[in-house]
Amino acid sequence: MGKGGQRAVAPKSATSSTGSATLSQSKEQVWTSSYNPLAKDSPELPTKGQIKAVIPKECFQRSAFWSTFYLMRDLAMAAAFCYGTSQVLSTDLxxxxxxxxxxxxxxxxYAFWMGTILTGPWVVAHECGHGAYSDSQxxxxVVGFIVHQALLVPYFAWQYTHAKHHRRTNHLVDGxxxxxxxxxxxxxxxxxERNSFYAAWHEAMGDGAFAVFQVxxxxxxxxxxxxxxxxxxGKLAHEGWWLEERNAIADHFRPSSPMFPAKIRAKIALSSATELAVLAGLLYVGTQVGHLPVLLWYWGPYTFVNAWLVLYTWLQHTDPSIPHYGEGEWTWVKGALSTIDRDYGIFDFFHHxxxxxxxxxxxxxxxxxxNAGIATQKVKEFLEPQGLYNYDPTPWYKAMWRIARTCHYVESNEGVQYFKSMENVPLTKDVRNKAA
Structure with a gap:
């Protein structure tokens, strides 16, 4: 299977199987993915077509009416909550x-719940970028651009990089x-050796404080x-050269950023110009009504919208038992099946x-x-008996804390790699004492 990191798995004597999950029966149940590409008996992965065949065709039908209905529902909730807040809170200190x-x-x-509500339209705009909103791209x-740019997301830039995220999921170099x-x-x-950067920070801060810093x-x-x-x-420019070798920065704002092909530079410029226009508008409003009200009404919720979207992408792709693949090992199906479903309780309603x-x-x-709920059930019925469906029942906040403590780095960019924790790296002082 090529060179790679060792997978951390709970001892067999202390585990029980639950479909495609393994739960440790020690002090606290710890979920692990059942799929291990390094195992000799690792199952053959199905093709995308085989998986698609188990999903009802109507699940792929897009409706501009229903998409707009959910977007309007989200915006109505935001407007109602904003009005209610204005009746009980003053922007005056x-x-x-x-x-x-x-x-x-x-x-x-207000900031938390308005950010929670506005993450719904954020998700809808994200679906627009995928072409899932309607049959007309x-x-x-148009819808995605308006919604995302209002939330200071450079729509066309992120649409492009997010599409790459889907094309190269869990690729160690080109993800x-x-x-x-x-x-x-x-x-x-x-x-x-803990020479610098995170390794040195972790030793100075300690396990718990470093995990808080991670969160x-x-x-x-x-x-x-x-x-x-x-x-x-990712670690490669659009043309395939290593960013690190040229000290290049792949940002989402410059049309000349190395992550973008020349053919979409005009769209990148439009996104960035609109970002500046929104920022200028917020600054102007601040000069008219005061910057504190703008901070309270806009920037507070904006912070929590960002927190939610990062939380989802972090938790859906990160776990000590989830593999990441180098160029010789990666396939599209491997990457797509390396994602994790989790239950978010009431937040599932707000975030579709x-x-x-x-x-x-x-x-x-x-x-x-x-339509994804019905499709998920069908895909689960197909993949779970093969040990290929990842569902972690751990409450999301506990999973976040576990990931913050255990998923810090991989050994290299080659082969099959699993996250490792700084907590298992010897402290510099201990190494020195042992040497002495």
Missing amino acids: PQDATLILPWALGWGV TFND ESHVPSTAKDNGLGPHN WSHLFVGWPLYLAGLAST TIGSTHVVHHLFHEMPWY
């Missing part, structure tokens, strides 16, 4: 110091978004860093089940989200 904390908490609640792009960094990237030497950095600064080309991007039907979404991104 309280003069009484004892009221500042309740005031701040109130606006914090022009109509899809896009949440591409694992290597031990070397994280500051580890050839013998696991914070992913949810609250991860999205703008990704758009700026400073985190989680994007996290609980993610496997089907990666297999057939052109399928409307409102």
